[in-house]
Amino acid sequence: MLEHDSSESDAQIDIVELLLKRQAELSALLEITRAINSNVSSEALVEMLETIMRNNLKVKKFRLLLLNIDQFFCVSNFGGELEAPEDLQLIADELLPLKVPVHIASHSNPIFSAFDYFIPVHHKDEALAFVLVGHFDHGERLLENSVDYIQTLINVIVVAFENKKLFKERLYRERLQREVELAKQVQNMLIPQNLPKNVFLDVESIYRPHQSIGGDFFDFIQINNEEFLWCVADVSGKGISAALIMANFQASLRALVSLNAPLPILIEKLNEIVYNNTKGDRFITLFVGVYNEATRKIRYINAGHNCPIVVHQNEVLNLKKGTTMIGVFDELPFINEGELELEPGAIVFNYTDGIVEYDGEEEQSITEEELADFLLENRNKDLKQLHQSLIDKLDILRNYSEATDDITILSLKIH
Incomplete structure (x- = not known):
């Protein structure tokens, strides 16, 4: 009788203990x-x-590892010295495919057996995290419930982490998009x-950035009643950083032109x-030229840029004289200024490398x-017709696929 009362009392204590544990959980x-x-x-x-x-x-040893790209990183740990990343990755590689909590205290590898349980967290068959629990001091009957609870708890927290991560990524994308739109507006300005389109000359252009914003640039600046300067340039790289460099470049160019600096000095500066x-x-890389309407002469410097092509009657001439690209050396090794007299009807065709370079088959370039033959x-x-005919030719060659670089054309026709 006493034994029966004792076992019944123990069962009641277990139920109360379980209820209290459940309430706390x-x-x-x-x-x-x-x-x-919140x-x-x-x-x-x-x-x-x-x-x-x-x-x-009552966990005395704990590790929580989250997946970032293709590697797990420990974001929470207590109890004992943290294991080496490669040891934790070893545990993940062996046990994550099982997709269920595993008792590992008796594992043959001491790296594993230093813990009691491995508890994974998956979402749609994708591993997001795992927990290692050691020195887990629970009664046998409460142990399974505790493991399930830990898995549920970690799952809730990991999903919260993922949501925070996605929210931050969305905010970052929205901010980046606003910055791109602003940079695009600034670049268009x-x-x-x-x-110009007058009795002295016609000037036409095409500007097609590969992305929303590009690294190509051109400008046309009236110096005085008889002279104007034009520039075509291409900055290395793409995107916002390239656009910012080019914006600073244009401001510097216009400031130096306003000081009436000779071309060699302008390029040096x-x-x-x-x-x-x-x-x-x-x-x-850039080409800068100055044309005098009275003398019909151009002075120019080509700084490592695609050579502008001068077409007149049955002749074709490349404007090569100049120097190296700018920004590589603190001082340019040499500067040569070219000069050429243009006859009525001459065309000066300036372009960037998006015209002649394409990341496709050789026959698509x-x-x-x-x-030169086309011009x-x-x-x-x-x-305008000349430019459109060239773009149509390139579209056909490239099967109307998306351009792989910025395309810029600036052409002058002398009357």
Whole structure:
């Protein structure tokens, strides 16, 4: 009789203990949920988790690892010295495919057996995290419930981490998109919209950035009643950084032109500015020319850029004289200024490498010689028709696929 009363009393104690444990677990889970809904920081969630593990579940050794790209990183640990990353990765590689909690205290590898349980967290068959629990001091009948509870708790927290990560990524993308749109607006403001078309000359352009914003640039500046300067340039790299460098370049160019600096001095100063701003990590290729309507002469410097092509009657000439690209050296090794007299009807065709370079098959590209032949054959067209005919030719060659580089054309036709 006494034995029966004793066993019945023990069962009642177990039920009470289980109920109290369940109540504590639900309360902790509720607190975690409230914290998530209140958008507390990830650090605060980790602190709450560690408190629950230590105080509620009596865990004395704990590791929580989250997956980032293709590697697991420990975001929470207590009890003993943290294992080497490669040891933790070894545990993940062997046990994650099982997708269920595993008792590992008797594992033959001491790295594994230093813990009692391996508890994974998956979402749609994708591993997101895993937990290692050691020195887990629970009664046999309560142990399975505790493991399930830990898995549920970690799953809630990991999903919260993922949501925070996605939210931050969305905010970052939205901010980046706003910055791109702003940079695009600024860049469009820098590109001349109204080009001369008068008794002395016609000027036409095409500007097609590969991305929303590009690294190509051109400008056309009236110096005085008889002279104007034009420039075509290409900065290394793409995107916002390239656009910012080019915006700074244009401001410097216009400032130096307003000081009536000779072309060699202008190129020296531009090189100094670009080199100091980029520390030699970026460079700019450019062509700058000055045309005098009275003398019909152009003075020019080609700084490592695609050679502009001068077409007149049955002749083709490349404007090569100049120097190296700017921004690579603190001082340019040499500067040669070219000069040429242009006859009525001459075309000066300036372009960037998006015209002759394409990341496709060789037959999808146009060589500089083929470009010169095309210009010679189409020299009698007006500039807008000439440009469109060239773009149509490139589209056909490239099967109307997306361009792989910025495309810029600036052409002058002398009357």
